[in-house]
Amino acid sequence: MGARFLEMVPAMNLNSLVLCSDEKIVRVLRRTLGDLEIGVELCSDADAALRQLTRRRFEAIIVDFDGEGTPEVLRSARNAPCNRQAVAVAIVDPIIGLKSAFELGAHFVLYKPVSIERAKSSFRAARALMKSERRRNARVAVQIPVVLRNLDGGPNMKVTTLDLSEGGMAVGIADRRHPTGRWQIAFSLPGTEIALELPAEFAWEGTTKQAGLRFLQAPPAATLQLREWLKRNSPDAEQDDPPIRCQLTDLSLGACYLEIASPFPVSSRVMLCMRAAGVEIRAQGVVRVMHPDKGMGVEFAQATPEHRGAVEKFLAVLSENRGLLPELLVEPEGLEFETAVAQPSSDGSDDPLLQLFRRGHLTTDAFHEALRKQRATPPAAANSAAAGASA
Structure with a gap:
């Protein structure tokens, strides 16, 4: 059976809910949000914000922590x-x-x-994340035949999609079938x-x-092939x-640390593109540590032999060219709210x-001091230590 397209879901403008009564901050x-083409729904008190959260969809929730009811607004949004x-x-x-803001759900x-x-x-970084999250969940209604192979040894299945997105698909299931697992x-x-x-x-x-x-x-x-196909087949x-x-x-073979003025939140999924001396790596990762105004630590999502070989080659290039400054580009792919999905890919032993990423009790200063000590310590083996990419 060939594919059959159904109706497309139109795109919407980005909208934000702002809870703030300080006129200077509001201006x-x-x-800023106007320049970034993000709409503003201003609420001067928590009750008004709570009412809006039940009535409308927002891509961003912006709250002034000096206002009353801020914790309740963030909890209600979640x-x-x-x-x-x-x-x-x-x-x-x-x-x-920072701790209190992040504990209440701020990104x-x-x-x-x-x-x-x-x-x-x-807000440039926030807008990139807002767009990626909406893109990930935007669905194209299309019917495609799919073969499902049971990884636990059970019978395979043939189904047809109802819609397709960057993060998954809805499929039709025959009567009395309740499949689960991977x-x-x-x-x-x-x-x-x-x-x-x-x-x-x-998932559901x-x-x-x-x-x-x-x-x-x-x-x-x-991921890139699916993303490009979805763009071409969604007119809006x-x-x-x-x-x-x-x-x-x-x-290192399993992670990297990046200096960036507006780092993405912990548990954000990101796509990295690293280039140096004609060698390029594309890698997906999950943000494990984040230090506002300074940088973020990213754990690579894949632990395949191919990925490991590519990182080893890149590390060799950096070791052979100590004065070379690698080019690195990062773009967000969305937020992870499911704990199981964002689990570490290895124990990192x-x-x-x-290991440094997982010492979650460290302050920003203590983390960077430990990072400097790692750079000064010669690695015991090329495949088991972080390599400084810059002085």
């Missing part, structure tokens, strides 16, 4: 089905500290006094010669004859923000950089 936010995946930005006094922190320059930097799925993208094989798991079961499959750690090449697809240039400071 900066309106100007519990509201339509706003659960909104990007949360907290505006805080430096004396409050980005903007310090007072709020300047236009700092706000633009933070599967290897195979399908071809309509109108192309691209055949994809992806690991996936059943509908009340009728349908279920949802979520893709698990798809190879970077497959919006243009992605360009990748953000940052500096690679530390690299043979990777000092990964």
Whole structure:
């Protein structure tokens, strides 16, 4: 059976809910968000914000921590089905500290006094994440035959998609079938010669004859092929923000640390592109540590022999060219709210950089001091230590 397209779901403008009564901050936010083409729904008190969260979908929730009811607004956003995946930005006094804001669910922190320059930097990163999260969940209604191979040795299945997105697909299921667990799925993208094989798991079961499959750690090449196909077949697809240039400071076989002014939140999924002396690596990863205004640590999502070989080759290039500054571009792929999906890919016992990422109690200063000590310690083996990528 060939593919059959159904109706397309139109794209919407990016919208933000702002809870703030400080007129100076509001003026900066309106100007900054307006320049970034992000709509503003201003609420001067928590009750008004809570009402809006139940009525409308927002791509961003921006709250001033000096206002009353801020914790309740952030908690309600996480519990509201339509706003659960909104990007949360907290505006805080430096004396409050980061921990309380992040514990309440903030993804980005903007310090007072709020300047236009700092706000633009933070909201550019937030907008890139907002777009990626919406793109990931945007669905093209299309019917495609899919073969599901049971990884636990059970019988295989043949199903037909109801819709397809970057993060998964909805499929039709025959009566009395209630599949669970992880599967290897195979399908071809309509109108192309691209055949994809992806690991996936059943994520939900509908009340009728349908279920949802979520893709698990798809190879970077497959992710890009699927993304391009979805763009071509969704007439209202919006243009992605360009990748953000940052500096690679530390690299191991399992992780890297990047200097970036507005790092992405912990558990963000990112795509990295590293280039040096004609060698290029594309790698997917998950942000494990984040230090506002400084940088972030990313654990690579794949632990395949091919990925390991590519990183070893890149490390060799950096070792042979000590004065070479590698080029690194990063773009977000979305936020992870499912704990199981964001689990570490390995225990990191043979990777000092990964071990450092998992010492979660460290302050920013203590983390960077430990990172400097790692750089000064000669690795015991080329494949078991972080290599400094810059002085």
